[in-house]
Amino acid sequence: MKKCVLVSGGAGFIGSHVTVELIESGYDVIVADNLSNSDLTCFEGVKKITGKEDIPFYKMDFCDEKATDDLFATNKIDAVIHFAGFKAVGESVAEPLKYYRNNLESFINVIESARRHGCRNILFSSSATVYGEPEKLPVTEESPRQSATSPYGNTKQMCEDILRDSVSAYSEIRGIALRYFNPVGAHPSALIGELPRGVPNNLVPFITQTAIGIRECLSVFGNDYPTPDGSCQRDFIDIVDLAKAHVCAVRRMIEDKMKKEYEIFNIGTGTPLSVMELITGFEKANNLKLNYKFAPRRPGDVVAIWADPTLAEKELGWKAERPIEETLASAWAWE
Numbered sequence: 001m002k003k004c005v006l007v008s009g010g011a012g013f014i015g016s017h018v019t020v021e022l023i024e025s026g027y028d029v030i031v032a033d034n035l036s037n038s039d040l041t042c043f044e045g046v047k048k049i050t051g052k053e054d055i056p057f058y059k060m061d062f063c064d065e066k067a068t069d070d071l072f073a074t075n076k077i078d079a080v081i082h083f084a085g086f087k088a089v090g091e092s093v094a095e096p097l098k099y100y101r102n103n104l105e106s107f108i109n110v111i112e113s114a115r116r117h118g119c120r121n122i123l124f125s126s127s128a129t130v131y132g133e134p135e136k137l138p139v140t141e142e143s144p145r146q147s148a149t150s151p152y153g154n155t156k157q158m159c160e161d162i163l164r165d166s167v168s169a170y171s172e173i174r175g176i177a178l179r180y181f182n183p184v185g186a187h188p189s190a191l192i193g194e195l196p197r198g199v200p201n202n203l204v205p206f207i208t209q210t211a212i213g214i215r216e217c218l219s220v221f222g223n224d225y226p227t228p229d230g231s232c233q234r235d236f237i238d239i240v241d242l243a244k245a246h247v248c249a250v251r252r253m254i255e256d257k258m259k260k261e262y263e264i265f266n267i268g269t270g271t272p273l274s275v276m277e278l279i280t281g282f283e284k285a286n287n288l289k290l291n292y293k294f295a296p297r298r299p300g301d302v303v304a305i306w307a308d309p310t311l312a313e314k315e316l317g318w319k320a321e322r323p324i325e326e327t328l329a330s331a332w333a334w335e
């Protein structure tokens, strides 16, 4: 019997790539999304890539307790991956209650219904943002979490805690939190990718929109940081590699291989790249010139962060593989 995975927020950037990898690894997938920050473009792309026309899709909001419970009641779900949530850092500062209500309530409903209907395995999409400005680099899963610099970051920490406390109280469920570094790129088919609404906040969508002429000029936020070239350093992780980590984590849960009821893994490459290195890499990979200028530092940015991905390799058998040139070419092909 094929195992069934529910992907909440499955029409979005990460969710759509994860859906593809799950289907290609032999899982049945149910996609649910309220389309508040996405449309059906990527879902249609997922069907084309996988050749599977009958992927169940529910347009629903996980803040709706009854709809969430009905979904779990009417489907036999072996694992749920929870992506559904708001993710704009700046907006979360302006509208914190919107973020707390949406991101916490939806996850609580998912856990509650999973528990009630015998879905043991819960995977939460967390973020390296929980580490704040790290004292030591690279960060391991043991590195201390720092107080979040935004309500968005706070919801990631709080959801981790909600999952940790729930699995410790309710023996019928278990959980994994994956802490992503900076997911970038697109599927090699160029049928799915990142679709930011309005002006992109994140670096790579801003780069591709500048290259294609939607934006006039890219601002590099800060060139006076205490880093080798003065710009911030990040761990840019390819979206397909990142998606594959979810398959490994789901398999670990479903096959009863977890060592504790709650586990955390960093999902990154382990290699830092500066904003300037990324820009140069993009220009080289795609043989073009980007219009950019230096601008003041962006409030709330951490100077440098990258992962120690050793634990994910040891326990999940996963590591990043796609070369950054390919990742940056895929981002451009998608744009």
Ligand code: UD1
Residues within 6 Å of the ligand: 089, 127, 128, 129, 149, 150, 153, 182, 183, 201, 202, 203, 204, 206, 218, 219, 220, 221, 222, 232, 233, 234, 275, 298, 300, 301, 302
């Ligand atoms: C941000 C969020 C992170 C979230 C991630 C989602 C924080 C502090 N950061 O990460 O939680 O999970 O997005 O992808 O909560 N940059 C420019 N010009 C631009 C845009 C970005 O120079 O136009 C720089 C930024 O200053 C930063 C780097 O590029 O140094 C990466 O920025 P971004 O893509 O927004 O990711 P993060 O801020 O690292």
